[in-house]
Amino acid sequence: MSDRPFWAQEDYAGGRPIRVEGGIRIHAPKHAVARSWWSARFLSVLDQLGVGGRLSRGKTYARSGQIVSLDIDAGAAVALVQGTRPQPYRVRIGLRVWDKPEWRRVEEALAADAWYAAALLAGTVPTEIEELLGELGMSLFPEPGNDLSQDCSCPDVTVPCKHLAAVFYLLAERCDTDPFTLLTLRGRDRAALLERLREERDRAAGTAAAPAAVALADRLDDFWSAPTTGTVPPRPPETEPGAVLDQVPEPGLRAGRDRLTDALRPIYATLADPEGGTERVGNV
Template structure:
């Protein structure tokens, strides 16, 4: 996936506007030499970073400083079991799950990855594999630092690039979340080990608890968000898009 060609506006002072890119810059600043980091920002602002591409487990670019040098920055893969663990952790948090399905990227996402035992963001230079064609020996050199700085700005624009870099995608994460939610849903026909008895069958059970006054209302189309969309289309529009206004109208009524 191409994230951009770089430039003065691309990695300016606005980089780090979102929590995930701020965290990424904090980690970068914790292990990068101040002088090289400053030169990296300068290169990025001067438009010396070209062809920035984000692919699973690797970011690549060309940096002109003054000679063109190829730069590749790898990150360790997240295995299938860990992705499933992340999805299960997200599925266990109803409000977090709803926010993700609404298209948000809440800070709790990083916590869910940590709970699954895999960091969403690299914690140290040991989590990154830095490769540059320049003759320098710093880790990162100013060319790799420039790519990392521009990458933070790309994360600002599109947080799904962070998941792409880690070997996944937003679609994959949401699909796993829906599967985990369906797997954990109780079976309505499961009555447990207690046998059914005729005596007292028609007796009313305990009264339901009073609803909390300040409970946050669920969005009217929550069911449409939680279920995988069917393949049915009406006048070339997905069925869920057609039903959503009806759900909202019924909630207002």
């Protein structure tokens, strides 16, 4: 029993959180929350910052749908989390927004290779983006210092409390389904970033020097020869076999106790790797 009076404790002693009708919950009750490398990296960075060891406190809240609302915008994710008290707690997780010069460097670097925009549009974050940002002295993920802030209106002095931890889990899953989540927190949502990349590519193309014209008579000797130099086509973005399942609304149908999309993932994996996925499909 805590020495603090009941009204100063995180939740009423012995009470259970008030159930939320239609609350937001993570959709991985049996499996790891992070399915993509960037989502797993997000959780591992939190662990390095001393946050990860206390995240398990909020897993039950995240799975049972105690999160009433979640809004993600530049600089912060703000949520309402229902505890045992009638009034939900207000949770805020802040991430430092990159300033204009920083975003200009990022946009120029991303626009220099159209493959990055293609990968983001395909619903994935290439691992190379972490190295690219590192060369700019930046990181997509929270860094030590004042990069990450946490605040909850509950009286619990432990940081993160279970309400903050629940929102961290939900953020990790949002990163799985929407690779722009962390970019939005850094200050650019999907539409704004893709538009800036298009403008940057158009600007670069407009300033590129046009190739000098060569008379046909001067090219007769090598007209039918293959060019010795040329532009290497961008490599196609690598995506997870089931990435499309993260981009569509969850159907109302279920496969036994599992969600339909979870049941379909082994089939998508088999289509991408027929030889290695035969056993997985047989177990569906």
